Amino acid sequence: MSSRRTTMFAAALVASALSAVTVLSGPALADDQGPGSSKGGKVMDPAPAGVELTTLLPEKISVDNKSHKSTITATVKNTGSKDSDDIRLLVVGFEGLRIDDVKGCSALAEKDLPEGSNSAFSCPVGPLASGASKSYTVDASYDLNKKGRICLPVRTSDGKKTFWQQGPVPFGTTNPSPDAPTTPLLLGTDNVPAAPGADELPKTGAGEAAVPLGAGAGALVAAGAAGMWWARRRRTQG
Numbered sequence: 001m002s003s004r005r006t007t008m009f010a011a012a013l014v015a016s017a018l019s020a021v022t023v024l025s026g027p028a029l030a031d032d033q034g035p036g037s038s039k040g041g042k043v044m045d046p047a048p049a050g051v052e053l054t055t056l057l058p059e060k061i062s063v064d065n066k067s068h069k070s071t072i073t074a075t076v077k078n079t080g081s082k083d084s085d086d087i088r089l090l091v092v093g094f095e096g097l098r099i100d101d102v103k104g105c106s107a108l109a110e111k112d113l114p115e116g117s118n119s120a121f122s123c124p125v126g127p128l129a130s131g132a133s134k135s136y137t138v139d140a141s142y143d144l145n146k147k148g149r150i151c152l153p154v155r156t157s158d159g160k161k162t163f164w165q166q167g168p169v170p171f172g173t174t175n176p177s178p179d180a181p182t183t184p185l186l187l188g189t190d191n192v193p194a195a196p197g198a199d200e201l202p203k204t205g206a207g208e209a210a211v212p213l214g215a216g217a218g219a220l221v222a223a224g225a226a227g228m229w230w231a232r233r234r235r236t237q238g
Contacts, residue, residue, distance in 0.1 A: 036075055039188045040169030041152075045161040050082030053128070055089070055152040055166040062182040063142045070140045070185075074102070076125055076154055077133035084128045086157035091138055092120040094168050096191065097148030101139040114151070124157070144176055144183060145193045 036056030047053055056075040063070045076089045090108075093099040098119045101107075105123035113120050125134055142148050151167035172191025177183050185191065 036073070037187055038166060041164060041166035043163070044153075044165050045163055047080070047163040048082070048085065050080045050130075051078060051084045051163075052080035053078055053084065053087065053154045053164045055154060055164060056133075057150065057152065057166065057169070057187055059187050060184055061171060061187075062184050063144060064182055065144070065178055065180060068141050068143060069100075070142050072138040072140055072150070073135055074138050074152055075133050075135040076128065076152070078128040078130055081130055083130055086127055087125045087163070088155050088157050088159065089123040089125050089134075089136070090114075090120055090151070090153045090155065091123065091136065092117045092151040092153070092168070093140065094118065094149040094151065096143035096146030097150055097171060098141045098143075099138060099150075100141055103137045105136060117151070125154075142171070142185070144178070144191065147172060147191045148185075 037059050038054050038056055041055060054077050056077065058073055061070050061072055074089070074091050076087070078084050089105075091099055091102050091105065092114055094117050099121055100119070102121040102123060105121040108120040108122055121138075123136055128134065140150075147170060149168035149170045151165065151169070153162050153166075154164040155162045169188055170190050171185040171187055172189040173183060173185050174189065174192045176192070176194035178194045
């Protein structure tokens, strides 16, 4: 191999190594909330004739791995042929999922929380027209070391009847990513906390130690440097 071709080969090797470093250290993008779902919902007390109330939650949410914050859209909908009377939506958190705020709603006092819950907000929906819906922005915290559930009951304004209740339904993942900016959680999935060492790459062979991300990139840079040294040595010897 000529001295010029050897130098070009070594330079290409270094460029590949730097490119690999960029790919390995690049940030992951947060996932957008998916379409709404009534999963885990059921009719409780019968609603007035012609009124059919349901709720919707996103199929997927994302939790920031540093702040543990997430935003959820909760929707109440009347799919019936008649308008409803005054109704109220509750947004309730359980276990690792805590409701921090719901825009336009009021927090329930601790003594008024539903049994087993850690937080809840009450939203005065008012009369809901046939075919209409109303959505609320829910600010939540999620402890990824625990399971987390959310519940959306739809009640009369006086709270004496519950027409519909979604949940408590879990948000979770069986493959947490604590080393990424966010962790996507799926509706109806129990959360499985990340195992120790989850920020390492998987093993590539029996008995072979897992390689941290930085180590792989460093090896490529070292290979590039070795190629440059070998090219200089060839020119000196020639």
